[in-house]
Amino acid sequence: MTAAVAGLLFGLSLIAAIGAQNAFVLRQGLRRELVGPVVAVCSTSDAILIAAGVAGLGVLVDHAPDLLATTKILGAAFLLGYAAPALRRVASPRSLHAEREDARPAYGRVLVSAVLLTWLNPHVYLDTVLLLGSVAASHGSDRWWFALGATTGSVLWFSGLGYGARLLGPLFVRPGAWRALDALVAATMTAVAVGLLV
Structure with missing residues:
Protein backbone atom coordinates (compact mmCIF):
# COMPACT_ATOMS: atom_id res chain seq x y z
CA MET A 1 0.00 0.00 0.00
CA THR A 2 2.86 2.39 0.80
CA ALA A 3 4.37 1.76 -2.64
CA ALA A 4 0.99 2.39 -4.32
CA VAL A 5 0.56 5.72 -2.51
CA ALA A 6 4.13 6.69 -3.40
CA GLY A 7 3.41 5.81 -7.04
CA LEU A 8 0.19 7.83 -7.00
CA LEU A 9 1.92 10.94 -5.65
CA PHE A 10 4.97 10.58 -7.89
CA GLY A 11 2.79 10.01 -10.97
CA LEU A 12 0.70 13.10 -10.21
CA SER A 13 3.82 15.20 -9.69
CA LEU A 14 5.09 14.23 -13.16
CA ILE A 15 1.83 14.71 -15.02
CA ALA A 16 0.45 17.86 -13.39
CA ALA A 17 2.82 20.30 -15.13
CA ILE A 18 1.26 22.36 -17.92
CA GLY A 19 2.16 20.70 -21.18
CA ALA A 20 0.88 20.02 -24.66
CA LEU A 34 -15.03 13.38 -27.18
CA VAL A 35 -13.84 13.87 -23.61
CA GLY A 36 -14.26 10.20 -22.66
CA PRO A 37 -12.28 8.83 -25.62
CA VAL A 38 -9.53 11.43 -25.20
CA VAL A 39 -9.22 10.69 -21.48
CA ALA A 40 -9.16 6.96 -22.29
CA VAL A 41 -6.41 7.38 -24.90
CA CYS A 42 -4.22 9.49 -22.61
CA SER A 43 -4.75 7.27 -19.55
CA THR A 44 -4.21 4.03 -21.46
CA SER A 45 -1.08 5.39 -23.10
CA ASP A 46 0.28 6.40 -19.70
CA ALA A 47 -0.53 2.96 -18.27
CA ILE A 48 1.40 1.29 -21.11
CA LEU A 49 4.38 3.60 -20.68
CA ILE A 50 4.40 3.19 -16.90
CA ALA A 51 4.29 -0.61 -17.25
CA ALA A 52 7.10 -0.45 -19.81
CA GLY A 53 9.24 1.63 -17.47
CA VAL A 54 8.64 -0.65 -14.51
CA ALA A 55 9.39 -3.69 -16.71
CA GLY A 56 12.80 -2.22 -17.54
CA LEU A 57 12.32 -0.53 -20.92
CA GLY A 58 14.06 2.50 -19.46
CA VAL A 59 17.40 0.83 -20.10
CA LEU A 60 16.62 0.66 -23.82
CA VAL A 61 15.44 4.29 -23.89
CA ASP A 62 18.63 5.36 -22.13
CA HIS A 63 20.71 3.66 -24.83
CA ALA A 64 18.74 4.80 -27.90
CA PRO A 65 19.80 8.43 -28.53
CA ASP A 66 19.02 8.22 -32.26
CA LEU A 67 15.46 7.12 -31.57
CA LEU A 68 14.96 9.94 -29.08
CA ALA A 69 16.42 12.47 -31.53
CA THR A 70 14.02 11.36 -34.27
CA THR A 71 11.11 11.52 -31.83
CA LYS A 72 12.11 15.04 -30.83
CA ILE A 73 12.04 16.27 -34.43
CA LEU A 74 8.72 14.61 -35.22
CA GLY A 75 7.22 15.79 -31.95
CA ALA A 76 8.35 19.37 -32.49
CA ALA A 77 6.91 19.43 -36.02
CA PHE A 78 3.56 18.11 -34.79
CA LEU A 79 3.41 20.60 -31.91
CA LEU A 80 4.17 23.56 -34.17
CA GLY A 81 1.49 22.34 -36.57
CA TYR A 82 -0.96 22.19 -33.68
CA ALA A 83 0.03 25.67 -32.42
CA ALA A 84 -0.74 27.35 -35.77
CA PRO A 85 -4.55 26.95 -35.64
CA ALA A 86 -4.54 28.12 -32.02
CA LEU A 87 -2.75 31.29 -33.10
CA ARG A 88 -5.33 31.80 -35.84
CA ARG A 89 -8.10 31.47 -33.26
CA VAL A 90 -6.39 34.12 -31.10
CA ALA A 91 -6.91 36.56 -33.99
CA SER A 92 -10.62 35.71 -34.24
CA PRO A 93 -11.83 34.50 -30.84
CA ARG A 94 -15.21 32.87 -30.37
CA SER A 95 -17.51 32.32 -27.43
CA LEU A 96 -18.21 28.90 -25.98
CA HIS A 97 -21.60 29.00 -27.72
CA ALA A 98 -19.97 29.71 -31.07
CA GLU A 99 -17.41 27.00 -30.45
CA ARG A 100 -20.17 24.47 -29.92
CA GLU A 101 -21.94 25.51 -33.09
CA ASP A 102 -18.86 24.73 -35.17
CA ALA A 103 -18.77 21.45 -37.04
CA ARG A 104 -17.65 18.72 -34.69
CA PRO A 105 -14.10 17.56 -35.45
CA ALA A 106 -13.64 14.14 -36.95
CA TYR A 107 -13.54 11.44 -34.29
CA GLY A 108 -10.41 9.92 -35.76
CA ARG A 109 -8.55 13.22 -36.01
CA VAL A 110 -9.13 14.05 -32.35
CA LEU A 111 -7.99 10.62 -31.19
CA VAL A 112 -4.94 10.68 -33.47
CA SER A 113 -4.02 14.07 -32.02
CA ALA A 114 -4.30 12.65 -28.49
CA VAL A 115 -2.10 9.69 -29.46
CA LEU A 116 0.53 11.86 -31.16
CA LEU A 117 0.65 14.39 -28.33
CA THR A 118 1.49 11.50 -26.02
CA TRP A 119 3.75 9.22 -28.04
CA LEU A 120 5.71 11.90 -29.95
CA ASN A 121 6.73 13.61 -26.74
CA PRO A 122 10.29 12.52 -25.83
CA HIS A 123 9.76 13.78 -22.28
CA VAL A 124 7.27 10.97 -21.74
CA TYR A 125 10.04 8.45 -22.36
CA LEU A 126 12.49 10.26 -20.11
CA ASP A 127 10.00 10.96 -17.30
CA THR A 128 7.43 8.18 -17.41
CA VAL A 129 9.58 5.33 -18.70
CA LEU A 130 13.10 6.11 -17.47
CA LEU A 131 12.60 8.22 -14.33
CA LEU A 132 9.42 6.61 -13.05
CA GLY A 133 10.77 3.16 -13.92
CA SER A 134 13.93 3.87 -11.91
CA VAL A 135 11.98 5.09 -8.88
CA ALA A 136 9.65 2.08 -9.12
CA ALA A 137 12.68 -0.24 -9.16
CA SER A 138 13.73 1.16 -5.78
CA HIS A 139 10.58 -0.43 -4.32
CA GLY A 140 11.82 -3.91 -5.17
CA SER A 141 9.07 -6.51 -5.20
CA ASP A 142 6.47 -3.79 -4.59
CA ARG A 143 7.35 -1.98 -7.85
CA TRP A 144 4.12 -3.11 -9.54
CA TRP A 145 2.13 -1.61 -6.68
CA PHE A 146 4.04 1.60 -7.34
CA ALA A 147 3.07 1.28 -11.03
CA LEU A 148 -0.58 0.75 -10.07
CA GLY A 149 -0.50 3.90 -7.96
CA ALA A 150 1.08 5.93 -10.78
CA THR A 151 -1.46 4.61 -13.27
CA THR A 152 -4.30 5.51 -10.89
CA GLY A 153 -2.87 9.02 -10.62
CA SER A 154 -2.87 9.32 -14.41
CA VAL A 155 -6.50 8.22 -14.69
CA LEU A 156 -7.56 10.61 -11.91
CA TRP A 157 -5.66 13.52 -13.44
CA PHE A 158 -6.93 13.17 -16.99
CA SER A 159 -10.49 12.46 -15.84
CA GLY A 160 -10.48 15.48 -13.54
CA LEU A 161 -8.96 17.72 -16.20
CA GLY A 162 -11.26 16.57 -18.99
CA TYR A 163 -14.55 16.39 -17.11
CA GLY A 164 -13.75 19.15 -14.62
CA ALA A 165 -13.13 21.65 -17.42
CA ARG A 166 -16.90 22.07 -17.87
CA LEU A 167 -16.98 23.91 -14.54
CA LEU A 168 -15.14 26.71 -16.34
CA GLY A 169 -17.87 26.83 -19.00
CA PRO A 170 -19.49 30.09 -17.77
CA LEU A 171 -16.12 31.84 -17.99
CA PHE A 172 -15.64 30.73 -21.58
CA VAL A 173 -18.89 32.28 -22.79
CA ARG A 174 -16.75 35.35 -23.40
CA PRO A 175 -14.60 35.37 -26.56
CA GLY A 176 -11.74 36.93 -24.61
CA ALA A 177 -11.45 33.82 -22.44
CA TRP A 178 -11.09 31.62 -25.52
CA ARG A 179 -8.45 34.03 -26.83
CA ALA A 180 -6.50 33.65 -23.59
CA LEU A 181 -6.82 29.86 -23.68
CA ASP A 182 -5.76 29.63 -27.31
CA ALA A 183 -2.82 31.93 -26.60
CA LEU A 184 -1.83 29.61 -23.72
CA VAL A 185 -2.21 26.53 -25.94
CA ALA A 186 -0.16 28.09 -28.75
CA ALA A 187 2.53 29.28 -26.33
CA THR A 188 2.71 25.90 -24.60
CA MET A 189 2.93 23.95 -27.84
CA THR A 190 5.56 26.32 -29.26
CA ALA A 191 7.62 26.35 -26.07
CA VAL A 192 7.63 22.56 -25.85
CA ALA A 193 8.52 22.28 -29.56
CA VAL A 194 11.41 24.74 -29.23
CA GLY A 195 12.57 22.98 -26.09
CA LEU A 196 12.66 19.67 -27.94
CA LEU A 197 14.74 21.14 -30.75
CA VAL A 198 17.28 23.02 -28.63
Whole structure:
Protein backbone atom coordinates (compact mmCIF):
# COMPACT_ATOMS: atom_id res chain seq x y z
CA MET A 1 0.00 0.00 0.00
CA THR A 2 2.86 2.39 0.80
CA ALA A 3 4.37 1.76 -2.64
CA ALA A 4 0.99 2.39 -4.32
CA VAL A 5 0.56 5.72 -2.51
CA ALA A 6 4.13 6.69 -3.40
CA GLY A 7 3.41 5.81 -7.04
CA LEU A 8 0.19 7.83 -7.00
CA LEU A 9 1.92 10.94 -5.65
CA PHE A 10 4.97 10.58 -7.89
CA GLY A 11 2.79 10.01 -10.97
CA LEU A 12 0.70 13.10 -10.21
CA SER A 13 3.82 15.20 -9.69
CA LEU A 14 5.09 14.23 -13.16
CA ILE A 15 1.83 14.71 -15.02
CA ALA A 16 0.45 17.86 -13.39
CA ALA A 17 2.82 20.30 -15.13
CA ILE A 18 1.26 22.36 -17.92
CA GLY A 19 2.16 20.70 -21.18
CA ALA A 20 0.88 20.02 -24.66
CA GLN A 21 -1.12 16.95 -23.66
CA ASN A 22 -2.79 18.68 -20.71
CA ALA A 23 -3.66 21.73 -22.81
CA PHE A 24 -5.28 19.46 -25.40
CA VAL A 25 -7.35 17.57 -22.82
CA LEU A 26 -8.43 20.86 -21.22
CA ARG A 27 -9.58 22.28 -24.55
CA GLN A 28 -11.55 19.14 -25.38
CA GLY A 29 -13.12 19.29 -21.93
CA LEU A 30 -14.17 22.90 -22.40
CA ARG A 31 -15.71 22.06 -25.78
CA ARG A 32 -17.29 18.93 -24.25
CA GLU A 33 -16.26 16.96 -27.31
CA LEU A 34 -15.03 13.38 -27.18
CA VAL A 35 -13.84 13.87 -23.61
CA GLY A 36 -14.26 10.20 -22.66
CA PRO A 37 -12.28 8.83 -25.62
CA VAL A 38 -9.53 11.43 -25.20
CA VAL A 39 -9.22 10.69 -21.48
CA ALA A 40 -9.16 6.96 -22.29
CA VAL A 41 -6.41 7.38 -24.90
CA CYS A 42 -4.22 9.49 -22.61
CA SER A 43 -4.75 7.27 -19.55
CA THR A 44 -4.21 4.03 -21.46
CA SER A 45 -1.08 5.39 -23.10
CA ASP A 46 0.28 6.40 -19.70
CA ALA A 47 -0.53 2.96 -18.27
CA ILE A 48 1.40 1.29 -21.11
CA LEU A 49 4.38 3.60 -20.68
CA ILE A 50 4.40 3.19 -16.90
CA ALA A 51 4.29 -0.61 -17.25
CA ALA A 52 7.10 -0.45 -19.81
CA GLY A 53 9.24 1.63 -17.47
CA VAL A 54 8.64 -0.65 -14.51
CA ALA A 55 9.39 -3.69 -16.71
CA GLY A 56 12.80 -2.22 -17.54
CA LEU A 57 12.32 -0.53 -20.92
CA GLY A 58 14.06 2.50 -19.46
CA VAL A 59 17.40 0.83 -20.10
CA LEU A 60 16.62 0.66 -23.82
CA VAL A 61 15.44 4.29 -23.89
CA ASP A 62 18.63 5.36 -22.13
CA HIS A 63 20.71 3.66 -24.83
CA ALA A 64 18.74 4.80 -27.90
CA PRO A 65 19.80 8.43 -28.53
CA ASP A 66 19.02 8.22 -32.26
CA LEU A 67 15.46 7.12 -31.57
CA LEU A 68 14.96 9.94 -29.08
CA ALA A 69 16.42 12.47 -31.53
CA THR A 70 14.02 11.36 -34.27
CA THR A 71 11.11 11.52 -31.83
CA LYS A 72 12.11 15.04 -30.83
CA ILE A 73 12.04 16.27 -34.43
CA LEU A 74 8.72 14.61 -35.22
CA GLY A 75 7.22 15.79 -31.95
CA ALA A 76 8.35 19.37 -32.49
CA ALA A 77 6.91 19.43 -36.02
CA PHE A 78 3.56 18.11 -34.79
CA LEU A 79 3.41 20.60 -31.91
CA LEU A 80 4.17 23.56 -34.17
CA GLY A 81 1.49 22.34 -36.57
CA TYR A 82 -0.96 22.19 -33.68
CA ALA A 83 0.03 25.67 -32.42
CA ALA A 84 -0.74 27.35 -35.77
CA PRO A 85 -4.55 26.95 -35.64
CA ALA A 86 -4.54 28.12 -32.02
CA LEU A 87 -2.75 31.29 -33.10
CA ARG A 88 -5.33 31.80 -35.84
CA ARG A 89 -8.10 31.47 -33.26
CA VAL A 90 -6.39 34.12 -31.10
CA ALA A 91 -6.91 36.56 -33.99
CA SER A 92 -10.62 35.71 -34.24
CA PRO A 93 -11.83 34.50 -30.84
CA ARG A 94 -15.21 32.87 -30.37
CA SER A 95 -17.51 32.32 -27.43
CA LEU A 96 -18.21 28.90 -25.98
CA HIS A 97 -21.60 29.00 -27.72
CA ALA A 98 -19.97 29.71 -31.07
CA GLU A 99 -17.41 27.00 -30.45
CA ARG A 100 -20.17 24.47 -29.92
CA GLU A 101 -21.94 25.51 -33.09
CA ASP A 102 -18.86 24.73 -35.17
CA ALA A 103 -18.77 21.45 -37.04
CA ARG A 104 -17.65 18.72 -34.69
CA PRO A 105 -14.10 17.56 -35.45
CA ALA A 106 -13.64 14.14 -36.95
CA TYR A 107 -13.54 11.44 -34.29
CA GLY A 108 -10.41 9.92 -35.76
CA ARG A 109 -8.55 13.22 -36.01
CA VAL A 110 -9.13 14.05 -32.35
CA LEU A 111 -7.99 10.62 -31.19
CA VAL A 112 -4.94 10.68 -33.47
CA SER A 113 -4.02 14.07 -32.02
CA ALA A 114 -4.30 12.65 -28.49
CA VAL A 115 -2.10 9.69 -29.46
CA LEU A 116 0.53 11.86 -31.16
CA LEU A 117 0.65 14.39 -28.33
CA THR A 118 1.49 11.50 -26.02
CA TRP A 119 3.75 9.22 -28.04
CA LEU A 120 5.71 11.90 -29.95
CA ASN A 121 6.73 13.61 -26.74
CA PRO A 122 10.29 12.52 -25.83
CA HIS A 123 9.76 13.78 -22.28
CA VAL A 124 7.27 10.97 -21.74
CA TYR A 125 10.04 8.45 -22.36
CA LEU A 126 12.49 10.26 -20.11
CA ASP A 127 10.00 10.96 -17.30
CA THR A 128 7.43 8.18 -17.41
CA VAL A 129 9.58 5.33 -18.70
CA LEU A 130 13.10 6.11 -17.47
CA LEU A 131 12.60 8.22 -14.33
CA LEU A 132 9.42 6.61 -13.05
CA GLY A 133 10.77 3.16 -13.92
CA SER A 134 13.93 3.87 -11.91
CA VAL A 135 11.98 5.09 -8.88
CA ALA A 136 9.65 2.08 -9.12
CA ALA A 137 12.68 -0.24 -9.16
CA SER A 138 13.73 1.16 -5.78
CA HIS A 139 10.58 -0.43 -4.32
CA GLY A 140 11.82 -3.91 -5.17
CA SER A 141 9.07 -6.51 -5.20
CA ASP A 142 6.47 -3.79 -4.59
CA ARG A 143 7.35 -1.98 -7.85
CA TRP A 144 4.12 -3.11 -9.54
CA TRP A 145 2.13 -1.61 -6.68
CA PHE A 146 4.04 1.60 -7.34
CA ALA A 147 3.07 1.28 -11.03
CA LEU A 148 -0.58 0.75 -10.07
CA GLY A 149 -0.50 3.90 -7.96
CA ALA A 150 1.08 5.93 -10.78
CA THR A 151 -1.46 4.61 -13.27
CA THR A 152 -4.30 5.51 -10.89
CA GLY A 153 -2.87 9.02 -10.62
CA SER A 154 -2.87 9.32 -14.41
CA VAL A 155 -6.50 8.22 -14.69
CA LEU A 156 -7.56 10.61 -11.91
CA TRP A 157 -5.66 13.52 -13.44
CA PHE A 158 -6.93 13.17 -16.99
CA SER A 159 -10.49 12.46 -15.84
CA GLY A 160 -10.48 15.48 -13.54
CA LEU A 161 -8.96 17.72 -16.20
CA GLY A 162 -11.26 16.57 -18.99
CA TYR A 163 -14.55 16.39 -17.11
CA GLY A 164 -13.75 19.15 -14.62
CA ALA A 165 -13.13 21.65 -17.42
CA ARG A 166 -16.90 22.07 -17.87
CA LEU A 167 -16.98 23.91 -14.54
CA LEU A 168 -15.14 26.71 -16.34
CA GLY A 169 -17.87 26.83 -19.00
CA PRO A 170 -19.49 30.09 -17.77
CA LEU A 171 -16.12 31.84 -17.99
CA PHE A 172 -15.64 30.73 -21.58
CA VAL A 173 -18.89 32.28 -22.79
CA ARG A 174 -16.75 35.35 -23.40
CA PRO A 175 -14.60 35.37 -26.56
CA GLY A 176 -11.74 36.93 -24.61
CA ALA A 177 -11.45 33.82 -22.44
CA TRP A 178 -11.09 31.62 -25.52
CA ARG A 179 -8.45 34.03 -26.83
CA ALA A 180 -6.50 33.65 -23.59
CA LEU A 181 -6.82 29.86 -23.68
CA ASP A 182 -5.76 29.63 -27.31
CA ALA A 183 -2.82 31.93 -26.60
CA LEU A 184 -1.83 29.61 -23.72
CA VAL A 185 -2.21 26.53 -25.94
CA ALA A 186 -0.16 28.09 -28.75
CA ALA A 187 2.53 29.28 -26.33
CA THR A 188 2.71 25.90 -24.60
CA MET A 189 2.93 23.95 -27.84
CA THR A 190 5.56 26.32 -29.26
CA ALA A 191 7.62 26.35 -26.07
CA VAL A 192 7.63 22.56 -25.85
CA ALA A 193 8.52 22.28 -29.56
CA VAL A 194 11.41 24.74 -29.23
CA GLY A 195 12.57 22.98 -26.09
CA LEU A 196 12.66 19.67 -27.94
CA LEU A 197 14.74 21.14 -30.75
CA VAL A 198 17.28 23.02 -28.63
